Amino acid sequence: STWFDQAHFIPPDAIFALTAQYLADPFPQKVNLGQGTYRDENGNPWVLPSVQKSREILSQKLNHEYLPIVGLASFRQEAAKLALGPELFAKQQDKLATCQSLSGTGALHLAGLLLRAGRASRPKIYIPEPTWSNHHQVFASLGFQCETFQYCNPETKGLDIDSYYAALKAAEPNSVVIIHACAHNPTGCDPSQEQWRELARIFKERQLFPLFDAAYLGFNSGNVDNDAFAIRLFIEEAKLEAGVCLSFAKNMGLYGERVGCFLLATSTEETAVKTQSMLEMLQRSEVSNPPAYGAKIASTILADATLRQAWHDDLITMSDRIRSMRRALYDRLISSGAPGSWEHLIRQSGMFGFLGLSPSIVLKLREQYHIYMAGNSRISIAGLNEQNVEYVGDSITECLK
Numbered sequence: 210s211t212w213f214d215q216a217h218f219i220p221p222d223a224i225f226a227l228t229a230q231y232l233a234d235p236f237p238q239k240v241n242l243g244q245g246t247y248r249d250e251n252g253n254p255w256v257l258p259s260v261q262k263s264r265e266i267l268s269q270k271l272n273h274e275y276l277p278i279v280g281l282a283s284f285r286q287e288a289a290k291l292a293l294g295p296e297l298f299a300k301q302q303d304k305l306a307t308c309q310s311l312s313g314t315g316a317l318h319l320a321g322l323l324l325r326a327g328r329a330s331r332p333k334i335y336i337p338e339p340t341w342s343n344h345h346q347v348f349a350s351l352g353f354q355c356e357t358f359q360y361c362n363p364e365t366k367g368l369d370i371d372s373y374y375a376a377l378k379a380a381e382p383n384s385v386v387i388i389h390a391c392a393h394n395p396t397g398c399d400p401s402q403e404q405w406r407e408l409a410r411i412f413k414e415r416q417l418f419p420l421f422d423a424a425y426l427g428f429n430s431g432n433v434d435n436d437a438f439a440i441r442l443f444i445e446e447a448k449l450e451a452g453v454c455l456s457f458a459k460n461m462g463l464y465g466e467r468v469g470c471f472l473l474a475t476s477t478e479e480t481a482v483k484t485q486s487m488l489e490m491l492q493r494s495e496v497s498n499p500p501a502y503g504a505k506i507a508s509t510i511l512a513d514a515t516l517r518q519a520w521h522d523d524l525i526t527m528s529d530r531i532r533s534m535r536r537a538l539y540d541r542l543i544s545s546g547a548p549g550s551w552e553h554l555i556r557q558s559g560m561f562g563f564l565g566l567s568p569s570i571v572l573k574l575r576e577q578y579h580i581y582m583a584g585n586s587r588i589s590i591a592g593l594n595e596q597n598v599e600y601v602g603d604s605i606t607e608c609l610k
């Protein structure tokens with residue numbers, strides 16, 4: 210007999226399982242377009258030069274003491290300034306609660322804990338469909354009822370803005386809506402500035418709480434200010450309370466260091482003080498205090514003008530390479546005569562390309578061509594390089610013909 214008679218088997222996480230399958234494949238020309246991790250032009254992990262420099266500076270004075278419960282103060286401050294921009298930060302800082310988190314996932318989880326604890330009744334969570342595979346799990350595991358709305362038009366493989374507007378208008382007031390701040394995962398389709406304005410207006414009208422998942426600030430366009438447009442608009446212009454879940458996994462390449470921050474822009478100083486104290490208690494009961502090394506690396510970069518410039522250069526390096534590989538794959542699909550339209554691929558932005566292939570084609574590419582991508586045909590563009598992009602384009606064409 211076992212204590213765990215209610216335990217049931219849960220299949221492994223699809224994307225981590227795909228990575229394991231790729232690693233076990235002995236085929237020399239195998240291509241990994243699964244997990245969203247940046248790769249350099251030779252297909253290797255890339256330690257950003259700005260991060261390398263920050264590590265060198267840190268190594269001279271590094272100790273391994275505990276951080277405070279809510280994390281490294283300089284990191285929290287720099288992260289908030291980065292997301293809000295210096296002007297909005299200055300205006301908002303007394304109405305801001307911040308807590309360092311276990312990367313973006315931990316920030317979402319903390320947000321969930323606070324949203325659950327901070328109101329008399331538990332709000333519903335509205336999540337775009339499709340979305341990052343972990344959103345439902347994070348919020349369902351906290352006992353939230355999750356609702357979905359159609360985000361992408363399967364015909365055009367583009368944003369279905371009318372469905373988005375309609376979903377918000379029909380949503381229960383006082384609900385939470387998960388918003389990808391930029392570089393929507395997996396579709397790579399974001400609202401235009403005009404559409405963001407209309408969305409903010411509807412959030413206000415319907416009394417919805419925007420929870421921004423900001424895992425790609427600066428990584429999407431190469432410019433943090435562009436990528437933070439929606440966050441700043443909602444808080445500054447629309448005067449909405451908002452949560453922002455920041456990750457430094459992609460934009461600093463600090464994946465495994467788990468560097469993130471949850472920011473809450475509130476409407477009163479009193480709420481900021483109270484929610485700050487709740488975040489401290491929630492964090493204490495869960496992880497006691499967050500990991501130190503990655504936060505020190507990030508704050509050293511953000512607080513130093515020279516290092517920060519070097520980081521901006523690194524963001525350009527990564528986003529430019531991704532953009533050029535997106536173009537190269539598109540060109541190869543066209544020149545090899547892949548049936549159908551591929552305009553969506555170059556209209557999309559960010560780390561991923563959403564190809565719109567059927568599950569059977571995805572499987573065929575994996576089994577016969579050793580090209581690994583998520584089951585929904587999302588590819589991590591960073592896995593492409595000059596050596597493999599033609600092979601990938603030609604293989605997709607062959608599969609479709």
Ligand code: PMP
Nearest residue numbers: 312313314341394422424456458
């Ligand atoms: N949100 C989205 C949309 C993501 O794509 C990711 C990373 N794949 C995350 C959050 C969180 O990642 P991490 O916890 O590694 O920061």
